[in-house]
Amino acid sequence: HPALLDAALHASNFCVPPAPGQTLLPFVWNNVRLLAAGATAVRVRARATGPDSFTISLFDTTGSPVASVDSLVLRAISPEQLAAASSGADRSADSLFTLDWTEHPAAPGSEVSWATLGDGHADDLDALIAAEDRPDRPEAVVADTTAWATERTGLPERARDLAARALDLVQRWVGQPELADVRLVLLTRGAVSVHDTTEVTDPAAAAIWGLVRSAQSEHPGRIALVDTDDVSREALPVAVASGEPQSALRRGLLWVPRLVRSPQGLAVPAHEHWYLDVSEKGSLENLVLRPDPEAAAPLAPGQVRIEVRAAGQNFRDVLVALGGVAGQEGLGGEGAGVVTEVGPGVEGLAVGDRVMGLFPRSFGPLATADARTVAPIPEGWSYATAAGVPVAYLTALYGLRDLGDVQPGETVLVHAAAGGVGMAAVQLARHFGATVYATAHPSKHHVLTALGVPEGHLASSRDLGFASAFPALDVVLNSLTGEYVDASLGLLGSGGRFVEMGKNDIRDPAAVAEAHPGVGYQAFDLGGDAGPDRIRELLAELVELFRRGAIEPLPVRHWDVSQAPAAFRWMSQGRHTGK
Known part of the structure; x- marks a missing residue:
């Protein structure tokens, strides 16, 4: 067995001891012979044949020869050379593999009975x-x-x-x-x-x-x-x-x-604290991890410091990295972790508490949060599960409750419903007693039927078929653009509410009201519109709903932060469901 030969070679190093600070490695093998197979234990005879070489013979427990090497020449390598040989980025990247599923084209004429x-x-x-x-x-x-x-x-x-x-x-x-x-x-x-x-x-x-x-x-x-x-x-x-x-x-x-x-991954700075950023907007290849000297700055009143264990990714992060939203800066807005420091005036939170919530620069090991925007993690949840909840559920709850004013018996259309906000909105709307209609890529419809949406209430988010398939609606929770917005507005009658979560096709409410009499139009940004006090109330309500089992956390897919470009690319291609 190769392990036996390796052990024998280690023992033979006593024949040619290395100089202090050096390691001897095999360089030239001469006349290697395998004489028998199946040995599970061997006796070794080694003899130096020069200052940098030795001969070795292996025998089984009966004394029969197993293998021999007439001469093995060694070469010395210093610690510096060994470190240089093993620390190269290209070399280490070549050594690590991962499993990936690849599309396999059908070979023409390849039929099997x-x-x-x-x-x-x-x-x-x-x-x-x-x-x-x-x-x-x-x-x-x-x-x-x-x-x-x-x-x-x-x-x-x-x-x-x-x-x-x-x-x-x-x-x-x-x-x-x-x-x-x-x-x-x-x-x-x-x-x-x-x-x-x-x-x-x-x-x-x-x-x-x-x-x-x-x-x-x-x-x-x-x-x-x-x-x-x-x-x-x-x-x-x-x-x-x-x-x-x-x-x-x-x-x-x-x-x-x-x-x-395996992808090489982003280089982690030598600095103790760092965060994910984009060196130049426009390409996901420009994502970098930057040192964050401000991470340990003194806390202001009402703030807490969090050791981040997991951070949720949102489509806003992709748009910011690509430069697709004017005036939006900074990556990472939600996460979960452990409170490591509490600022003046903070009540209800203590060092060691496991929390989830909204806070900037969440793609890094340390973050600072307004204490009003975090809440305790429900018992039994992982950090990854908790990190996937705040933005999706807060956005859905604020949009449906505060802006959409959804009532029992009303009909609600959720666009792109297989994403994080969409899946949260479906669960909340059903909890409020509304009848849910939803769009998503047809390959993801099974995710929505599992949430209780009937197949007859589902349509594709890639075409306008929903406009003729769905009845008149009371509320639309939207994240689509262009003609999809127009078609959705056409499904709302007097008293209907159109709640816009998207960033790239904001309409003028007055123009909407003129074209669709009696229809209310409201675009919103959770962080800018809800405010920390309302977020605290919404978080408390969500935690209670989770505790009662009225709603469930979202399915999550994990990436190491060093693989951020791959994660961002996955979301940009619409391949995800949940978080």
């Missing part, structure tokens, strides 16, 4: 074995695990039952040498995350993937895994024909996992 395995596995396996010499025997057999019923419905029990059934099938399959040229394909739904963690809708199916991947390593080429979403079943032949051991179908496209070089 396949059949579906029924519930009676044993009978189907016998039939396949009997057809070994028949020309019409399929090249692959698909076992649809989504159709497997289990007597127990609890998640742990169901996961155990499905995994046990998959194990039984795989064991039967690999135990039949007559099926060596037929590939077994296990089909799951909602088992893996390709683009977003919300795609994992069936953790029990994920257990099948964990089990079968182990079997794949023991029996390469005989078993494949395919995960699908609700709209991609018709693309299954493409996945089967690909020959990939693991693949996923999303919106009819095939994706496969690949190892890719």
Whole structure:
């Protein structure tokens, strides 16, 4: 085993001891011979053959030779040389890999004959074995695990039952040498995350993937895994024909996992405190981490200092980085962490409290907040979960309650409802007793149906079909632009309220009132309009709603702050759901 040889070489360093401050590394190998295999323990004989070389022989416990090296020449390297060789940015970036899902184009003419395995596995396996010499025997057999019923419905029990059934099938399959040229394909739904963690809708199916991947390593080429979403079943032949051991179908496209070089990430300043900024607006590649000498400045009355553990990203941050909103400066506006210092006049908060809320420069290890804009984190929440709540829920609550004045029985349209504010607004509007209509990319509609919005109340956010599909409305919570605003205003009758959260298509309320009599139009900015005292009241109300279980926190996707360009790019492309 290589570990045995490595241990033997370390012991042999006593033959040629290095000079103080130097490390000897192998440089030239001469006449290396492997004489036997399978040894789990060896005896080593090493002898110096010069000031910088030695010979080494390895024997097993019976004295039989295992391996030998006639001469290994060493070269000295200093600590400075070793540090220089290992600290280069390019070299370290080349050493780290991560898993990424890559779209896999269908090869023209690549078709594979396949059949579906029924519930009676044993009978189907016998039939396949009997057809070994028949020309019409399929090249692959698909076992649809989504159709497997289990007597127990609890998640742990169901996961155990499905995994046990998959194990039984795989064991039967690999135990039949007559099926060596037929590939077994296990089909799951909602088992893996390709683009977003919300795609994992069936953790029990994920257990099948964990089990079968182990079997794949023991029996390469005989078993494949395919995960699908609700709209991609018709693309299954493409996945089967690909020959990939693991693949996923999303919106009819095939994706496969690949190892890719991990992004190098932003350099963290040597300064103790820093924050995320943009060196020049216009490109997400210009994001940088800057030293923040003001982070530890004395607190003003009413302020608290927070050691930030997680910070929420919002589309405003993307727009600021790209220079898309005039007059907006600074990245990061919400987060969660631990209070490390309390300023004069602050009541209700103490050092050590876990808090979440609104505060600037949240993309850094230390931030200062107005004590009125933070609140205790509900028990049992992670910092990441808490960091995804303040902006989304405060914006939705202020827009629907303070500005929209939503009442029970009214109809509310939430645009871009699969994002953070949208998902929060859907939950709050339903809690207020309103009937919710929503738009989102069709691939994200399942997120909204899971929140209780009927399929008939959903439409695409990429076209104007909602204008003819939805009835007259009482309130629109908007973040779209252009003709989408006009179409939405057309759905409001007298007494309707249009609440604008966006920044890039602000209308004149007087012009709206003239074109749509009786319709109120209100654009707002949470930080500038609500004020810290109202934010304190809204935060307290939200914390109570979470405590009672009336609403739930949003699903979150995590990035290290050093990977901010990737996170910003993900949001700019509209690939996220939740936070």
